Amino acid sequence: MGEVARICSDLIRFDTTNPGSGERPAAEYVAALLSEAGIEPVVFESARHRTSVVARIPGDSPQALLVHGHLDVVPAQAADWRVHPFSGEVSGGCVWGRGAVDMKGTLSMTLALVRDWARRGVRPTRDVVLAFLADEEASGEYGARYAVREHRELFDGCTEAIGESGGYSVQAGDARIYPVAVGERGTAWMRLTATGVAGHGSHPPVDNAVAELCHALSRLAAHRWPVRLTPGVAALIESLEEILGERIDRDRLEEEAGRLGRAGALFRAQIRNSANPTMLQAGYKVNVVPGTATGHVDGRFLPGYREEFLQTVDRLLGPKVTREFVNIEDAPSAPMDAPFFERLRAALVAEDPAARPVPYVMSGGTDAKSFAGLGINGYGFAPLLLTPDLDYFGMFHGVDERVPVEGLEFGVRVLDRLLTAG
Missing domain, CATH: 3.30.70.360 (Alpha-Beta Plaits)
Known part of the structure; x- marks a missing residue:
């Protein structure tokens, strides 16, 4: 099993159901992986066991890009699933469990990438701020809102952000469409x-x-x-x-x-x-x-x-x-005519020449709302190549949530291109 699948499986096994007992064990796991890669994490709690992790990786430019995701997941009834939702089982080429899509799979891609950078001695094009946050599946009060309010300095220099609900493949006939979110309701x-x-x-x-x-x-x-x-x-x-x-x-x-x-x-x-x-x-x-x-x-x-x-x-x-x-x-929006949006599209096409990236507005909400208050333009971009039989929307908060191992590895490569491109 490759590193990205292993990390995804490990993260799923931490039951971070919201509401529940909190995100602390998963946050400690993330912090340990970052520390092993020589990245110094900042770990803080907004309340008992409501734990978030933020780290900055220096790049060639102090203008920073925020890569954010959440550690918590929605509830899952084990009786409804083919496998236990917190097993992290790897079967049929997929990692199964609550959070595989929303969004521990994306967190695993980010962690696998920055650990690979450390081994290869790679620096990103610009500073990269990583945020692994609590409480997104509720209001974000114990996660992104708290981080923005109490730890504003951790996000200094961030002008754009990427987060969940975008960059995944949607098969429509012979076309492979990749929606890239430029806003949300x-x-x-x-x-x-x-x-x-x-x-x-x-x-x-x-x-x-x-x-x-x-x-x-x-x-x-x-x-x-x-x-x-x-x-x-x-x-x-x-x-x-x-x-x-x-x-x-x-x-x-x-x-x-x-x-x-x-x-x-x-x-x-x-x-x-x-x-x-x-x-x-x-x-x-x-x-x-x-x-x-x-x-x-x-x-x-x-x-x-x-x-x-x-x-x-x-x-x-x-x-x-x-x-x-x-x-x-409020409903945040980010510019479609910005060079950064074109970089998002280019990173997808470079890894999948058949990719047809399109702008997209999310029906729900993410932590991008909190970061918009800091003037950070947020894009939904969690790149994932899905097999045609997998319905992204059906698995989002649904039963039998799972993510293809090859799709995770694809996402790592896309993020690498995005964050290290000249």
Whole structure:
């Protein structure tokens, strides 16, 4: 087994489920690998066992590039998997387990690369700042947010960053597409509260908080958000038209996304804002009308559409339901016409001449949001060559998550080209 697969397998065996017992053992493992390579890690905790690791590798230019990733993973139910999700088993040419794709596989590529540099005496083109962070799968409060707030100096000189959710292959017919993220939707996680009049369940309702909240959530869930083509998504669709050799009807984008399969999945969730009810809490006895009812909504808004999103939410909720933010983060975007974006594309094509890199906007969010507050342009670029049978989106937070060993080795080579190119 090569080093990148071994490191990936080792990282998966650390159960860093969030929420859970924390990232500390995995962080200590990462710090030890860096130290063995002569790279001095900075290890810090935002709370007990919520541990992150940051290190800087000097390059030929003090202008720095940030390479960030997260140590935590989402929960996994072992009974649903073909192999135990924290086994790190290597089988069928893949490393299996929770985090193989999201995103311990990427962390293993970074670690394998910098350890190889140390053995070969290679210096990167510019300073490289490595960040292995806690808590990305929640709000990032114990990870990237804390790092930016309390350890700002560790990111001095960083002008661009690369992180998760981009640079992976998507097979569309004969074309191998590599989406490179230039932005992501903003996050608005909201707690909604309806207040009414408590009373006996047998009496005619006066002001039923549960009913009021349900009506509001129903309006929100049923709302048809208008299509808003941001520059990144418009550029993606134009690129797909060129690659696939066919027109994509702008007036029927949702239907077109379904027709195009995995290629369409690259823009299906990125053409609109969204607000999904996810949690409800109300009442304590079947014959008692409670005085309050609460619910939670996962809201996402496109770059440039925060105010339109919030105004629409308030209109749909109505005057009897109040909202407060559990988490609110703006939608970051990075320039597509920058030389660095072309370097990302070139690194992919150099390793895969059949690669067709395209700009892309993520439907969810990453730690790039926190680093955008420091003026760092973040790109989703975790290069990975997948076999056509593997569905990246299906494995992301899904069961039987796995990553091809050859795909990891491909990613190491791409990162090497990117970080050492003249």
